[in-house]
Amino acid sequence: MKKFLSMLLSVALIAVSIPVAAYAADSDGIVDKHGAKTYLGPSSAWGAEWNEASFREVTNKKVSFTGNLTIKAGDIKDVEVMGSGSKLTVSGGTMGKIDCDGTAEIKGGTMSGVNASNGLTLTSGTIKGDVETGQKVTVNGKITIYGSVTAQDIEVTSSSGAYISGALKAGNSVSLNNQNAKIKEIDGQNMAELNLKSYKGSLPTISNMLTINVDGSSAVTASGKIKAGKLVIAQKGEFTTNYPLEIDTLTGPGTLSYTAGKLTIHNAITDKPLFSFINPVRSGITAFKADRGVLTGDEPMIYDYELEKKASGDYEDFVLTSTLKEGVTLSNSSLYLEKGKSATIQTTIKPAFSEFADGTKLVWELHGDTSAFTISPNNEKRSCTVTASGNGTGKATLVAYLVDSRGTRLADYKSDYCILTTGSASQSFGGSLSLDTSAVTVGKGNVYYVLAMTDSTSAPSAMSYNSEIAVVGKPSAYNKDGKKGWLYPVTGVSKGQVTIDIGGQKMIVTVAAGCIVVDTSFYTMGPGGKYYIGVKFYGLDRKGLNVHSANSCTTVNYAGKDQKGTDLYLVEAGAEGTGYVIFETSSGQSVQTQVVVASGVVPHGVSGRMVAIT
Numbered sequence: 001m002k003k004f005l006s007m008l009l010s011v012a013l014i015a016v017s018i019p020v021a022a023y024a025a026d027s028d029g030i031v032d033k034h035g036a037k038t039y040l041g042p043s044s045a046w047g048a049e050w051n052e053a054s055f056r057e058v059t060n061k062k063v064s065f066t067g068n069l070t071i072k073a074g075d076i077k078d079v080e081v082m083g084s085g086s087k088l089t090v091s092g093g094t095m096g097k098i099d100c101d102g103t104a105e106i107k108g109g110t111m112s113g114v115n116a117s118n119g120l121t122l123t124s125g126t127i128k129g130d131v132e133t134g135q136k137v138t139v140n141g142k143i144t145i146y147g148s149v150t151a152q153d154i155e156v157t158s159s160s161g162a163y164i165s166g167a168l169k170a171g172n173s174v175s176l177n178n179q180n181a182k183i184k185e186i187d188g189q190n191m192a193e194l195n196l197k198s199y200k201g202s203l204p205t206i207s208n209m210l211t212i213n214v215d216g217s218s219a220v221t222a223s224g225k226i227k228a229g230k231l232v233i234a235q236k237g238e239f240t241t242n243y244p245l246e247i248d249t250l251t252g253p254g255t256l257s258y259t260a261g262k263l264t265i266h267n268a269i270t271d272k273p274l275f276s277f278i279n280p281v282r283s284g285i286t287a288f289k290a291d292r293g294v295l296t297g298d299e300p301m302i303y304d305y306e307l308e309k310k311a312s313g314d315y316e317d318f319v320l321t322s323t324l325k326e327g328v329t330l331s332n333s334s335l336y337l338e339k340g341k342s343a344t345i346q347t348t349i350k351p352a353f354s355e356f357a358d359g360t361k362l363v364w365e366l367h368g369d370t371s372a373f374t375i376s377p378n379n380e381k382r383s384c385t386v387t388a389s390g391n392g393t394g395k396a397t398l399v400a401y402l403v404d405s406r407g408t409r410l411a412d413y414k415s416d417y418c419i420l421t422t423g424s425a426s427q428s429f430g431g432s433l434s435l436d437t438s439a440v441t442v443g444k445g446n447v448y449y450v451l452a453m454t455d456s457t458s459a460p461s462a463m464s465y466n467s468e469i470a471v472v473g474k475p476s477a478y479n480k481d482g483k484k485g486w487l488y489p490v491t492g493v494s495k496g497q498v499t500i501d502i503g504g505q506k507m508i509v510t511v512a513a514g515c516i517v518v519d520t521s522f523y524t525m526g527p528g529g530k531y532y533i534g535v536k537f538y539g540l541d542r543k544g545l546n547v548h549s550a551n552s553c554t555t556v557n558y559a560g561k562d563q564k565g566t567d568l569y570l571v572e573a574g575a576e577g578t579g580y581v582i583f584e585t586s587s588g589q590s591v592q593t594q595v596v597v598a599s600g601v602v603p604h605g606v607s608g609r610m611v612a613i614t
Helices: 002-014
Strands: 019-021 029-034 037-042 063-066 069-071 081-082 088-089 097-100 103-111 113-116 120-128 135-141 143-145 149-156 163-176 182-187 193-198 201-202 204-205 209-216 217-223 226-233 238-241 245-251 255-258 261-269 274-277 286-291 305-311 314-323 327-330 334-339 342-352 360-370 373-378 383-388 395-403 416-422 441-442 447-453 463-464 471-472 476-481 483-492 497-502 503-511 515-525 531-540 546-549 554-561 567-573 579-586 590-597 602-613
Touching: 069 081, 088 097, 097 103, 103 113, 113 120, 163 590, 204 209, 204 226, 209 238, 226 238, 226 255, 238 360, 245 383, 255 360, 274 286, 274 395, 327 395, 327 416, 334 342, 334 383, 342 395, 360 416, 373 395, 383 395, 383 416, 441 447, 441 515, 441 602, 447 497, 447 503, 463 471, 471 497, 483 497, 483 503, 546 554, 554 579, 567 590, 579 602, 590 602
Parallel strands: 019 063, 029 069, 063 081, 069 088, 081 097, 088 103, 097 113, 103 120, 120 135, 120 143, 135 149, 143 163, 149 163, 163 182, 163 193, 182 204, 193 209, 201 217, 209 226, 217 238, 226 245, 238 255, 245 261, 255 274, 261 286, 334 416, 441 503, 515 590
Antiparallel strands: 029 037, 286 314, 305 314, 327 342, 342 383, 360 395, 373 383, 395 416, 447 483, 463 497, 471 483, 476 483, 497 503, 515 531, 515 602, 531 567, 546 579, 554 567, 579 590
16 A cells, blocks of 8 residues: 555656746745735735735745745636745635645635645545545544545544545554544544544444454444454453454453354454344344354353353354343343333342342443433332334343442353433334344435345335424335335425434434435446446536546536436546546535546446535
């Protein structure tokens, strides 16, 4: 990765054209406005009485500068800052692509892209394209990036409120300690590690990560399927996922909360991670599977159960077994709670609690989406009141178990658990059921079809928590491409956010006043090739959409409508390279289609449902 970035940056610098406007500086330079025009001049001249001879007008021109440069305001084209020890600071203005040999700090302004060889700090402003550096990027403010961020190291700090519509691509490390940043994806390119520090809440999509480190003060929830080289969960740390998890090596001693049967280990389990299941389990259920012969005694901690190894093709299934009869039994195995509502869970303890040794205590723990619920144990009544706090949406597991006077768990006595779900108990569905979508954005009048995957011959009941925002229609049976279930139409009615409940499973629907839906996320073609991208408009006039290509290897123009009324945009390929067609609404939100132009390729692409709202 390092060699690739180095080569990429070198090529970018060689390709810089001769500047339209240049200033040979004997001190730090400043670009700023004077009157209605934009000027470049030394910092000493800006602090004195205006003398036009000391400045060069650069309005709508390219700026090249050797040394430290500050851009405060004005309208210019591309910016080139030369010198490995140089520093570029941008606090305002509108400009094209930035290329800097040294370091750069973006504190404001609007630009089409940023490339800084020796590192970047991103605090505020708008970057319409990609961000690249061969060193470190620090994101520590509310900045908007409509492209990807590529660097050796990327750090998103606690003060961040950033929006990044592309991926964070790192060759060495990504560090997150704040969940307020909105990031589409983190791509480790099979080389980087992800460090989660005091991070609580949902993660972006994670792909190609070599290592994921969860520290002891983090409680994180995955937002999709994860495949990684190594997952390390420190003591008191927790990693929760409702999705399949495929790991080479899993290291504890923190807690992994997951759905039994959806974990695959290829290499080893070390340091005794604690497994907590977020679905009901019993003897005979497969806890996880591993490559044949790789686990030889280094198994995880699973309270109440032992593991029985069974061969299954190239894998070994680790099946739960238990003979424990005495201990804790809860009054509820599952509980659905509406926002703000509470319920009390009682315990039955056998033998009678009075027969246990002095100092024995009942302990309650909450695992999973802990932001969705609060618990209040009552030690005298040996019960626990659970409240849906409304700070999260999803599931959690409430566990009760016995400890001795020193706080050590009584391993010879079983614990029990209750699966907590936000929503209505009347919407629960008795069979196996999952939705193919957990969250979706639609425009007013836009219909989205969600698939409830189940073998049931009867359709699960469905409801909208607020039919004034979105409604769910009559389902139809579905059985295609290996997926079977019921297809439900969900229609946006008015602006807002609402929960759609299908058989106890939840989907969050955001309805925008207007939105666009772009049908292609990626396409590859040869030089001179053509491709049509389809765009559907909901509550938004086409004139309010800004469509442009971020790179010179592609051009894009409106091409009319097809027979179904979908608006088409013609993308034409020029020279080889990677381009982006950006669709930006009047509110500044955008989505982009990546276009790769390469000789000798067979044209192909990836369809998608990319949404930008107003």
